Amino acid sequence: MPSIYLSPSLQEFNPYIIGGSEEYYMNLVADAMMPYLLASGISVTRNNPTDTLAQAINQSNAGNYDLHLALHSNSAPEHLSGQLQGPDVYYYTTSAAGKRAADIIAGNLKAIYPNPNLVTVLPTTTLAELRRTKAPAVLVEIAYHDNYEDANWIADNINAIGYNLALSVTEFLGVPFIEP
Numbered sequence: 001m002p003s004i005y006l007s008p009s010l011q012e013f014n015p016y017i018i019g020g021s022e023e024y025y026m027n028l029v030a031d032a033m034m035p036y037l038l039a040s041g042i043s044v045t046r047n048n049p050t051d052t053l054a055q056a057i058n059q060s061n062a063g064n065y066d067l068h069l070a071l072h073s074n075s076a077p078e079h080l081s082g083q084l085q086g087p088d089v090y091y092y093t094t095s096a097a098g099k100r101a102a103d104i105i106a107g108n109l110k111a112i113y114p115n116p117n118l119v120t121v122l123p124t125t126t127l128a129e130l131r132r133t134k135a136p137a138v139l140v141e142i143a144y145h146d147n148y149e150d151a152n153w154i155a156d157n158i159n160a161i162g163y164n165l166a167l168s169v170t171e172f173l174g175v176p177f178i179e180p
Helices: 020-041 053-063 095-108 148-154 157-175
Strands: 005-009 043-046 067-074 086-090 121-124 135-146
Touching: 005 020, 005 053, 020 043, 020 067, 020 148, 020 157, 053 135, 067 148, 067 157, 095 121, 095 135, 095 157, 135 148, 148 157
Parallel strands: 005 043, 005 067, 067 135, 086 121
Antiparallel strands: 086 135
């Protein structure tokens, strides 16, 4: 049975410009993903909102997962606050499987994000959830929570984003997507 470690943001201190937090909205997205993943025969382990990032990484590494998927939303540097938009899909620079998963996720997000040209795939070696996890890993910054349009898009499209990400996971794992 294919398995993933689902890691919605633990950043309750990271506020949305429309109210709520990154942790709150990313857990809603994870909630929306769960029925599709389970119906598609994917075993899911999920972090606990009270965990630290180190605990989530250790829990992921304690299992034998086919994918570690971190769900986040972004914020711009202070001098650009509210001005940036679009999903950024990160993978560890040397991970071929991570890149393949990131490409699938970004390709599918382009179908639902209002401006597909703003969906980017980015290699990195700096993000702990990509650098320190043993499973192929992707960190999705779904959109910018300091931008009104992006924050509202996330809030208004939780189910569509969850559906889209679950579809991407099944595509990456090579299993049929089954609706519950």
